[in-house]
Amino acid sequence: MNPKLVEKLSLWQLAILIFIFEVGSVAVVGVGQEAKQDAWIAIALATGIGIGLIAFYMFLLSKLPGKNLFEILVFCLGKWVGKFIGALYVLYFFYIASRVLRDFCELIITVIFKRTPIETIAITMMLVIVYMLYLGLEVLGRTSEVFIPYVFSFIIFIGLGTLFSGEMEFKNLQPILADGIGPIAKAIFPQLLTFPFGEMIAFMMIIPYLTKFKKAGKVSIAAVAISGLMIIYASVIQITTLGLNMWERSSFPLLSAAREISLLAFIERVDLIIVFIVMYGIIVKVSVFFYGGLKGIEVIINKPYRTLVFPLGMVISYFSIQISDTFAEHIEEGIMVIPMFLHLPFQLFIPALITPILIWKVKKQQRRTDNESV
Amino acid sequence: MSLFDILFKRHKNKQGNKKTEEELFEQDEISKQYFTNLKKNKNQLKNLFQDTFDFNIDSIKIADQEACVCYLGTMLDKDALTNKVLNAAKSSSKQSLLMDIEEIRDTYFPTCAFEYADNFHKVVWQVLNGYAVIMVDGQKKALALEIGNKEHRAIMEPSTQTIIRGPKESFVENINTNISLVRRRIKNPRLTFESMIIGRDTKTTVAIGYIGNIMNEDILNEVRNRLKKVDIGGVLDSGNIEEFIKDKSFTPFPLTFNTERPDSICGHILEGKAAIFVDGSPFVLTVPSVLTDFFQSSEDYYQPFLMSSFIRAIRYISFMVALVLPSLYVALSTFHQELMPTQLLVSIQAQREGVPFPAVIEIFIMELTFEVLREAGVRMPRAVGQTVSIVGALVIGQAAVEAGLVSNVLVIVVAFTAIASFVSPIYNFSISTRLLRFILILCAAVYGLYGVLLFLIVMVIHLVSLRSFGVPYLAPIAPFKLEDQGDVFVRLPLWTNRTRPTYLYTKSPIKKEGSGKPSPPMQKGGG
Amino acid sequence: MKRKCLLILVMVAFVLTGCWDSVELNDIAIVTGMAIDPGEDKKYRLTLEYMNPANFSKTSSQQGAPVSTMVQEGNSIADLAGKVNVGASRQLVFSHTRVLFINEKIAEEGILGFLDGLERSAPFRNDFNILITKSHKAEDYVKINNPLEKVPSLKLQKQAKSFAEGWGGDPKVVLSDFIDALISKGRNPVTNTVVLKGDPEKGSKQESNMSNGREALILFDGLAVFDNEKLAGYLSLDDSRNYMWTQDLKQTTLTFPCHDHGDSAKEKQYVNVRVPNSRTKMETYYRNEQPVLKVNIYTEAQIIETQCSDDLTKIDTFKKLEKNAEKYIEESVGRTISKTQKEYGVDIFGFGEALYRQDYKKFKDVEDDWNKEFARAEVVVSAKVQIRRAGTKSKSFLTELSDGMEE
């Protein structure tokens, strides 16, 4: 007797998923270094753009309720072209999933383990994700519901902990807007725009499966806004605790910041909290991308995705190691290649291109049904 | 006949339960026909029961008719039988009026609980149930009389789930007594008990108890269907049934709640759950059950709410402790020395000096020893049990440390884990932590804290994928229900708790109207 | 069925892999202190101090010395730490390092060589004190016994903490602060210094714990001032407290004269106040192309001891004492700053950073030779002291005495 494997998410679960998706990895990796001490301003502005972005995605989805990105592509571009673009999206999602997984493996290897091969981390992590997705999207949503209090309160705790340990120095945030808005603009475009906010394109695969689709827009906008606030909070912690120089040089700034916590002469060395936040954040992120890709394949080959979870999960863990030989290559690709050649086209250009076609086709369809009904 | 028997019957007819005693006998290839000829019936019975020593067929004469009374001598009180039946027979034999079976009953056994058996299956069934069956020659029906006084245990204090404040009754083996214990507490005519017979050989009576206008119909049907599907030789305890109606077998977590406390069963029934009574078992099941049920004791509702909330928090914490403390020890001491405060690390290290085993082996030895001791302590006769605990305490606590086999800290870890694992009010929930603990220790030994975290995540994934009769196992937490939070991690005052658990989708979700907040009497006048 | 397969796979993956990083507690030694001296043939001479856990066990205490040390020479610190097992039996764990002693000779040559390794590697935490050793070899400092704290480095760290909290004499410089100051163009690093009094030979013996007096004692001895990565010179212990006034000093006790009259220090009468709380605001600005360094100190105090006969129940007395205290603080802090300007010409106070925050454009112009600007700057120190209360007695008996004398 298998439990019913339902693929429905509640609004609350969607909000949680978006929150963890956005905050999980970004809070730890640290973003907006180009903007220096004004990173939080850059993030605030980028959150505004991110809200616009998700509103735009929601607009696309609302034109054809219940259809996901791939079905919209097929609807707009016809069966063959649509499926081809869809296949490119599948590749994009899988590739990003591998990259995200790699981020986490690097963290674990650098921070916790010295001799453990990175490959085992990738595989074990992927097995957990495979197990989760095999049980369905709903399980992902519910697991996140269980963990959200921890993720949320741990991030808050890090802030309070560093504050009460006396490690925060708010003067590190000064001077504000020293070099004008040039650096901020540079930080926003393309880095902050695409990572973390643009990556929400993957939610175009999930939002159609909501129980209450109509309210999804407002909820996801609220979730993006809250996660924006959280990222600002995290970056303020990082900058004030570490100082500008250290922050720019740290691979995992929130971790370095958390290491400064020392309360009651006993609560110290709380690295584990960070590892947990990242770990769960990464699980959600990889799952969402992976799920997006799988759903795309489902549309393309017309078969349920469940049997594909395990083999393709292994492929992702394989590529998480293969995408780059060295950490330097990984970072360089992340800065030079990925935003311009992968993120921007897939997150902005293609959706922007299909918008007019979509509107036109939907109108045509409506007219036809109107005519028929008349 | 008592009230609930009538209710039984009503529902048996209404629902048309297929699983009746007759059907079960058909499986056993016993013929159904009841003859008007007494001899044939007698022979049929004798063939069936063969030469079991306690089966009696005594020929008597009632109202000048050939008759016989058949019964299992071990199942009923022979004195009562003599008083009731044989005296009646004696007194009636003087008359020479032909009476049919209804008249016989009305005349001679007006006070006895009775049932007519119009087919042979019923006759056999009533004999097996400890009735005395009177068969009269030439009649189409037999009369089964309840003589009563079967041996059973008196109601005592619960032995597995003791509480300090609250009712001190517990269920016993007899199903009718158990049902009456519930009935006495819930005086609601919509409280319904449906019975069915399960078990090819034991033919155990199983009853589903619920309140008709609260319980969700879909869940109830699911319960009925699953119980109907149960096909098993013997039902000796509710545990047997439990395994058949679980949603998923491959899980360490109990998917049905069981208790021997009538008050907590009543609480569950009032919330909109179904209770499953099994004859012969003092443990009654309730379904659907969710994880948080296992952290709630009925005493929580009898003590002040602040205290109860605190104790509940303690339970959740000790659940986590029982689960992860040993693995945390392994992970921290063999992988992440840097995460421990210096002083703590030094004192642990100092105690581990000279211990010959790696930390994993050390903790495995101690945990295993403890499990063995616990098992021995449970199985031993009570007189010897003392010895076991003394030996255990000495061997584990003292000698092992002094011999340098294990370290002091480890003893503390194991002892604290063990005590923490006893905190869960329901025993079979604490068993699940025992099993998972060992897996967690393995994970910690292989991957350190990363392994522990990974396994905890897997465990949560598993938990959220579980369902108990269609209700998500982690129900008020995930999917999150704000309305139910008043009785999950904390217990808010009873007057705030106005709704039944929403995850049960009850027919009447509102328990009571109005706030009912207690307040001091209004001040009269002003001035 | 499929799920079971998957489960088995997970189990296999778990069990077959793994255990790479596990190390038993019996196989590690916890490093608590490091000392770096110039090597004889090679670049560095590293002394590691690690604990002997048997000594800390409750049941069999006092087995052997609480710590042992290991000396090696090599060209990089990480290399030395890596091959320490040439002589030590256990793997060393560096995450609990408490103190890093650096010989002043090394510091004079520059300490960039090993800072990166310490910062980059994950095991090192950012919570060890960096101390410059004067007089003796750094190696000796990790060997000096003490009856209260068994581990020399732990003793030093505790000492530093108590000193910082009680008197405000330790700038609490940890690795990240040091590196921050090193990178920053508007600030130069400082660290505390220690000096060894007594005979290190005797002090390193266990027997020395048996006597009441100390054979050898490690004392704090003011600040070491760095010009970028090189040691430029020292400031005295009093100067180091004055330095701390500019850096948000938390607690201290302050002794200042209560009268203006009297010349030599011995003739004067003094008041001692305890400062439980103090805030500092630094401002740097240009006035007619002349940099001005302004320090505003706001502080609270309560009287601990007085040698004067002034009536402590009077508002006027409080006002007078406050004024004297302000004057005293202003003078002494000003003295320290101008001493630094004149002798070393490096900005250890962070005035450059203050300018960076307050006037970013101006700082951009001068950042490359900020130290020169610092040296020629005008110093303005203003203190604001509020004496709140006067301990458990209101009037001193001295007041009564002097009253009686007057009558």
Added chain:
Amino acid sequence: MITLTFCTVYIALLSLVSTIDMFIYKQSFLTSLSYLFMQGKGTNEWMINVGVGVGFLYAIAVDYRLKKGKGSQKG
């Protein structure tokens, strides 16, 4: 079908990764593709290769079972 999808995704990702390597290291497509297989001797990369292998076998097994299931349904 599962196996086909598996192979397609694998090859497509492989070419994507080598294309990116091509730009990063400024070398020809084939060189970067061969580097993907060449590098990692002596490291633990065999593990992920085994992982992919297991995934591939799994895909074949599922395909086989699906086919058999279909066949028996028809027959």
